[in-house]
Amino acid sequence: xxxxxxxxxxxxxxxxxxxxxxxxxxxxxxxxxxxxxxxxxxxxxxxxxxxxxxxxxxxxxxxxxxxxxxxxxxxxxxxxxxxxxxxxxxxxxxxxxxxxxxxxxxxxxxxxxxxxxxxxxxxxxxxxxxxxxxxxxxxxxxxxxxxxxxxxxxxxxxx
Numbered sequence: 533x534x535x536x537x538x539x540x541x542x543x544x545x546x547x548x549x550x551x552x553x554x555x556x557x558x559x560x561x562x563x564x565x566x567x568x569x570x571x572x573x574x575x576x577x578x579x580x581x582x583x584x585x586x587x588x589x590x591x592x593x594x595x596x597x598x599x600x601x602x603x604x605x606x607x608x609x610x611x612x613x614x615x616x617x618x619x620x621x622x623x624x625x626x627x628x629x630x631x632x633x634x635x636x637x638x639x640x641x642x643x644x645x646x647x648x649x650x651x652x653x654x655x656x657x658x659x660x661x662x663x664x665x666x667x668x669x670x671x672x673x674x675x676x677x678x679x680x681x682x683x684x685x686x687x688x689x690x691x
Contacts, residue, residue, distance in 0.1 A: 561620065561624075561626075561629075562626070562628065562629070562679065564620065565617050565620050565621070565629060565632075566674075566679060566681055567684055568613045568614070568616045568617040568620070569613070569614070569617050569632075569670070569674070569681045570681050570682055570683055570684030571609075571610075571613045571684045572609075572610035572611075572613035572614050572617075572643075573610075573667065573671070573681060573682075573683050573684075574683035574684050574685055575606040575607070575609050575610040575613070576606065576607065576610050576643075576663070576667060577667075577683055578606070578683070579602050579603050579605075579606035580603045580606055580607060580650075580660060580663075581660070581664055581667075583599050583603060584603075584657075584660050589603070589655045589657075590655075597653055600650050600653055600654070600655055601650070601651060601653060603647075603650045604647050604648070604649070604650030604651030604652070605647075605651060606647075607643050607644070607646055607647030607650060607651075607663075608643075608644070608647040608648075608651065610643050610647070611640050611643040611644045611647060614636055614639060614640040614643060615640055617633070617636060618633060618636045618637060618640060620633075621633025621634075621636065627677075628674075628677045628678070628679055631673065631677060632670070632673060632674055632677070632679075635669070635670055635673060636670075638666075639666050639667075639670060642659070642662065642663050642666055643663065645659065646659040646660060646663050
């Protein structure tokens with residue numbers, strides 16, 4: 533296919549898809565939104581929830597302090613990803629993004645609060661459990677809307 537034909541095809545796709553963006557988010561926007569939440573879920577699940585369930589944050593555990601600090605950093609990364617998803621939901625009319633976006637601000641505050649506590653080297657067991665409950669609620673709501681959010685492995689510098 534020639535370059536001019538590709539350009540014509542791409543332009544026609546944008547012309548057709550452009551007016552449709554007002555009512556619903558495009559597939560790319562939804563994919564980007566789900567990617568941000570998937571990256572946040574991966575960081576939480578890998579560096580916070582799994583080590584918590586293996587008792588790696590308890591006093592006397594091997595590398596306890598390092599595990600707690602890594603979990604704090606992972607939660608701050610997750611909060612950054614959730615904030616990026618929140619920005620995407622501000623001016624949308626899409627029902628899925630609106631519904632999930634309504635749950636995100638409190639979730640982001642919880643991530644940041646627990647992350648800051650862990651980053652100082654302290655362990656907040658109740659905060660981690662509440663965060664997991666919020667995560668499950670968020671994932672269930674997304675799934676009930678027909679959009680499954682799965683963990684997305686994203687390399688986090690230093691981990």
